[in-house]
Amino acid sequence: MAMHNDSAPGETARAGGEDRHLWAIVPAGGSGTRLWPLSRAARPKFLLPLLGERSLLQQTISRITSLVPPERILVVCGPAHAAPVARQLPDLPEQNILIEPAPRGSGPAIALATAVIAQQDPHAIVGSFAADHEVSDLPAFDAALRTAVATARDEWLVTIGLTPTRPETGYGYIERTDEVIVATDDGASYRAARFVEKPDAAAAAEYVASGRFLWNASMFVWKADTLLGEVARLLPDLSAGVTRIAQVWGTPGQDRIAADVWATIPESTIDQGVFEKAPRVAVVPAQFGWSDVGDWNNLGDLIESDGSGNSIRGDHVQSQTRNCVVWSETGRLIALVGLDNIAVVDTDDALLVVDRRAAQEVRRIVEQLKLMRRESY
Amino acid sequence: MAMHNDSAPGETARAGGEDRHLWAIVPAGGSGTRLWPLSRAARPKFLLPLLGERSLLQQTISRITSLVPPERILVVCGPAHAAPVARQLPDLPEQNILIEPAPRGSGPAIALATAVIAQQDPHAIVGSFAADHEVSDLPAFDAALRTAVATARDEWLVTIGLTPTRPETGYGYIERTDEVIVATDDGASYRAARFVEKPDAAAAAEYVASGRFLWNASMFVWKADTLLGEVARLLPDLSAGVTRIAQVWGTPGQDRIAADVWATIPESTIDQGVFEKAPRVAVVPAQFGWSDVGDWNNLGDLIESDGSGNSIRGDHVQSQTRNCVVWSETGRLIALVGLDNIAVVDTDDALLVVDRRAAQEVRRIVEQLKLMRRESY
Numbered sequence: 104m105a106m107h108n109d110s111a112p113g114e115t116a117r118a119g120g121e122d123r124h125l126w127a128i129v130p131a132g133g134s135g136t137r138l139w140p141l142s143r144a145a146r147p148k149f150l151l152p153l154l155g156e157r158s159l160l161q162q163t164i165s166r167i168t169s170l171v172p173p174e175r176i177l178v179v180c181g182p183a184h185a186a187p188v189a190r191q192l193p194d195l196p197e198q199n200i201l202i203e204p205a206p207r208g209s210g211p212a213i214a215l216a217t218a219v220i221a222q223q224d225p226h227a228i229v230g231s232f233a234a235d236h237e238v239s240d241l242p243a244f245d246a247a248l249r250t251a252v253a254t255a256r257d258e259w260l261v262t263i264g265l266t267p268t269r270p271e272t273g274y275g276y277i278e279r280t281d282e283v284i285v286a287t288d289d290g291a292s293y294r295a296a297r298f299v300e301k302p303d304a305a306a307a308a309e310y311v312a313s314g315r316f317l318w319n320a321s322m323f324v325w326k327a328d329t330l331l332g333e334v335a336r337l338l339p340d341l342s343a344g345v346t347r348i349a350q351v352w353g354t355p356g357q358d359r360i361a362a363d364v365w366a367t368i369p370e371s372t373i374d375q376g377v378f379e380k381a382p383r384v385a386v387v388p389a390q391f392g393w394s395d396v397g398d399w400n401n402l403g404d405l406i407e408s409d410g411s412g413n414s415i416r417g418d419h420v421q422s423q424t425r426n427c428v429v430w431s432e433t434g435r436l437i438a439l440v441g442l443d444n445i446a447v448v449d450t451d452d453a454l455l456v457v458d459r460r461a462a463q464e465v466r467r468i469v470e471q472l473k474l475m476r477r478e479s480y
Numbered sequence: 481m482a483m484h485n486d487s488a489p490g491e492t493a494r495a496g497g498e499d500r501h502l503w504a505i506v507p508a509g510g511s512g513t514r515l516w517p518l519s520r521a522a523r524p525k526f527l528l529p530l531l532g533e534r535s536l537l538q539q540t541i542s543r544i545t546s547l548v549p550p551e552r553i554l555v556v557c558g559p560a561h562a563a564p565v566a567r568q569l570p571d572l573p574e575q576n577i578l579i580e581p582a583p584r585g586s587g588p589a590i591a592l593a594t595a596v597i598a599q600q601d602p603h604a605i606v607g608s609f610a611a612d613h614e615v616s617d618l619p620a621f622d623a624a625l626r627t628a629v630a631t632a633r634d635e636w637l638v639t640i641g642l643t644p645t646r647p648e649t650g651y652g653y654i655e656r657t658d659e660v661i662v663a664t665d666d667g668a669s670y671r672a673a674r675f676v677e678k679p680d681a682a683a684a685a686e687y688v689a690s691g692r693f694l695w696n697a698s699m700f701v702w703k704a705d706t707l708l709g710e711v712a713r714l715l716p717d718l719s720a721g722v723t724r725i726a727q728v729w730g731t732p733g734q735d736r737i738a739a740d741v742w743a744t745i746p747e748s749t750i751d752q753g754v755f756e757k758a759p760r761v762a763v764v765p766a767q768f769g770w771s772d773v774g775d776w777n778n779l780g781d782l783i784e785s786d787g788s789g790n791s792i793r794g795d796h797v798q799s800q801t802r803n804c805v806v807w808s809e810t811g812r813l814i815a816l817v818g819l820d821n822i823a824v825v826d827t828d829d830a831l832l833v834v835d836r837r838a839a840q841e842v843r844r845i846v847e848q849l850k851l852m853r854r855e856s857y
Binding site: 423451452455467472475 | 516519617797799800812813814816817818820822824826828829830831832833835837839841842844845848849853854
């Protein structure tokens with residue numbers, strides 16, 4: 104599988120669906136600690152070419168530009184990543200790189216971007232898409248997005264939820280009701296029943312078996328005024344802050360006021376802060392080869408493998424080795440003997456060897472290194 | 481355990497047992513392919529400081545110099561290793577580095593060295609000890625050697641055999657009879673019944689249970705004329721060849737004649753070529769913390785481990801990791817997550833990751849690289 108959206112051939116076949124009020128937000132946050140030592144604070148997951156020649160961010164932007172032109176796409180990132188984002192996306196207008204002074208979670212980032220968009224287009228419909236996810240089936244992605252937009256027009260906050268393919272305990276889930284909101288040839292949306300944080304293995308298995316639970320992939324669509332109305336009701340401090348910043352956005356006072364206001368805004372996520380509490384929340388069930396490219400086990404599944412299930416990037420020899428992942432950046436020869444289900448990540452200053460079943464635990468190494476003040480890693 | 485013979489404290493307590501006719505041969509051959517990528521053709525196992533500050537060769541010489549002075553120790557090696565051997569052993573007289581023009585197995589190497597010794601001392605008693613093994617209990621080693629020497633005086637070809645501590649399938653075995661040849665306070669020697677090549681797992685388990693089988697550690701003692709007489713009888717071509725070379729050893733014609741003669745000598749091992757066929761072969765059962773330091777699993781057992789059984793040389797962090805071996809030569813940070821029983825060997829141009837249970841298979845990688853003509857590795 105993988106890498107469909109690294110080249111453009113699929114795009115000619117995709118529905119244009121051009122809507123002048125359709126905007127997109129791409130929050131480019133998180134450092135991807137589970138993909139250490141490849142991803143680092145200065146070189147987070149979204150900037151890395153993990154699946155093909157282009158970075159996950161470039162692939163994300165490419166995926167949405169058939170529906171939304173670069174002028175209506177806002178990338179939200181931290182100050183340290185503004186320069187690489189600008190260079191990786193030469194077609195994106197400079198003012199569309201929205202720099203949040205400090206990370207405050209998805210709530211402030213997305214609310215601010217929506218407020219900035221609403222200043223320019225009060226009738227905007229806004230989709231939000233993480234910068235570091237993979238989608239392999241673009242027509243199915245477009246169809247789900249069209250259904251989500253149709254639902255959002257009627258003042259719903261909409262999520263696109265992925266039909267689970269395994270009892271994953273690393274994701275949040277969305278339970279849907281049977282109440283259909285919109286049904287078209289492209290698919291349907293349903294009123295959401297509830298959002299559930301990462302479940303244990305038994306609950307995850309139940310969710311998958313029920314057929315009513317979907318993976319929360321942090322893909323959202325709303326009318327700008329619908330979202331801003333709910334933010335005003337549920338998170339009034341955040342609402343006041345982003346309104347103040349949006350008013351001065353593009354003026355000389357922008358950076359100073361943004362910094363001042365940001366310092367007073369508490370952390371929140373858009374899921375827990377707004378979607379879990381709002382009255383009109385819908386979900387569009389979809390399947391389009393989605394992955395969050397979250398850890399080395401996951402990434403191994405997305406890289407083409409040889410006949411023994413080994414997914415390998417780099418010079419290597421092997422003997423009696425199956426289901427392994429190798430990612431080498433050093434050009435060194437990697438030899439694997441008698442291994443099953445091991446990932447090896449070889450970078451200039453650090454080497455990781457991890458059992459794929461423990462791939463989520465790689466973040467503990469990053470935590471340890473932070474405690475040891477070994478911040479160069 | 482390990483590294484007792486890296487420093488000299490044990491030696492003061494060791495029996496001198498000075499015998500002016502006692503000589504030693506140290507065949508320094510083999511490249512140690514199972515310890516790739518640390519050991520290479522140009523830097524074989526015996527030249528590496530695997531257990532302590534000094535190389536296995538230096539430790540081997542140090543172990544025997546309490547009984548045999550450097551003037552009576554001959555190291556046999558290939559041309560490529562003469563310079564590093566000379567530098568690692570500054571006390572060894574230059575003419576005691578015996579260079580075999582090409583590898584022909586232990587038979588020619590040991591027969592030639594014995595013939596060269598016999599030229600200088602017709603009454604020589606000669607012990608032969610591999611250059612790349614580990615011995616941790618020196619007094620027990622000395623005691624076994626004294627028993628072997630006492631047995632060899634009476635025209636026996638003697639081996640020192642190690643009481644097996646596990647059903648190892650990677651070693652050859654020696655079965656003993658109940659016929660005692662020599663019994664002293666130091667121990668006893670027995671007539672050998674037979675030599676067995678590497679057995680399968682079931683046979684190895686039987687051997688260990690029987691109490692009559694010993695590991696063949698390629699440690700031999702004989703009177704020079706006893707061995708040379710058996711070589712003349714069993715391997716007449718080899719006998720003629722080494723006699724010819726020994727006659728001109730130390731003269732200007734030495735290298736030319738050695739090269740000419742060597743080209744005509746067939747490969748043989750001293751075990752199969754002589755000991756398995758000779759009539760008076762004895763074995764001294766012994767236990768002195770012996771290891772052939774054969775592969776990464778083995779070496780891991782000899783390196784001190786932390787509370788989780790991890791034996792680690794190099795900068796590292798770990799999480800949920802047990803019984804692993806890390807050997808790093810690069811200074812890079814090595815991170816291990818969720819691993820059990822894995823060895824990681826990190827060198828400048830090559831990285832090995834191997835399940836310790838498959839450590840013997842590392843030689844397959846070296847074979848593959850040879851077939852691929854990647855000889856720089």
